[in-house]
Amino acid sequence: MSEDRRPPAPHPAERARTIATRGGRAALLPSNGTEARITPAFHHVHPTGEATMLLPDDHPLVRTGATTGMLEVADHAPVTLREPVRGLLWITGWLRVLDPQEARQACLEVAEQRPDPRLLDVGHGMSALRLEPASIVVADAEGTTSLQPDLFATAEPDPFCTHEDHWLRHLELSHRDVVGLLSQHLPEHLRGGHVRPLGLDRLGLRLRVEATDEDHDVRIAFSRPVATAQELSVELRRLMGCPFLAQRR
Known part of the structure; x- marks a missing residue:
């Protein structure tokens, strides 16, 4: 099917917001070489494109402090498929460990949108990190598109994404x-x-x-x-x- 005859699809920014809203499985890839891939204990992508993540206090990345990195969020199909990943969201930017006051405020902000008992572990064995986006990329069957964070922030997730x-x-x-x-x-x-x-x-x-x-x-x-x-x-x-x-x- 030619490009001009393809069925209409949501805008890439809308598809990116939808993947972020669903949550999905996340992997953090820091650029400092401490580890290849890190699975956060919890992650949340804010409507602005910023991401809040939790890691144990003794994790090497927490001790390292500020760096750059990329958060990968995989959108898995709800039924069992031989190729289950139907979309990927990559957020690249500046990663830093939040101080105790910032961490408490961040957890309150996240809890308003997505209450989760793991947020209570911050300050009790868990540290909060914030990824500030420089670029966002969404990839799925519709194609691969690079987005500016402000375009991501103005889009809305699909109205049916939670159901x-x-x-x-x-x-x-x-x-x-x-x-x-x-x-x-x-x-x-x-x-x-x-x-x-x-x-x-x-x-x-x-x-x-x-x-x-x-x-x-x-x-x-x-x-x-x-x-x-x-x-x-x-x-x-x-x-x-x-x-x-x-x-x-």
Whole structure:
């Protein structure tokens, strides 16, 4: 499919905010060579693109102090796939250890958006670090795009991002017939593969086709952007070929 005929997709900044909001699995890669990859005990990406992370007090990076580094956040599919990562977010910038007062304030800010008992460990064996972004990159099936932090900050995450995983798991486990109906929108040469629900956003549905040669991600567009569960239901029923049922709902 040519670039100008590709189904519409959310803006890269919106996709980046969505990955950040979901949380995902994180790895910290400092540039000072202390370790190859570090798994924070907790991480949170703020709407500004800044990230707060927790590491044990005795971690070498805490003792090192300020440095530069990159936080990688992986967006995993909610169903079991042979290639489970459907998107990556990389935030590169300046990393520093927060002093006790800054750490307490940072934990309060995070708790307002994402309460987590691990935040209570700061000052009791855990230290808080802050990554201030210089550049942000998002990579997924739509492409790889570099973003300025101010563009990331003005975008909004997808309205369905906190419910998407539950809905797609339910679709995979309990409604394979629905997946079959949605498969009619796939290109003909992909219809023989194993079709899995991969993603859902305000502009459409994404399916993963696990073929014998390789995996293929296909976006199926809605007829219009949706913002509520009711609007989403109408569009899904239309894709299934049930417009009358959609109108009655």
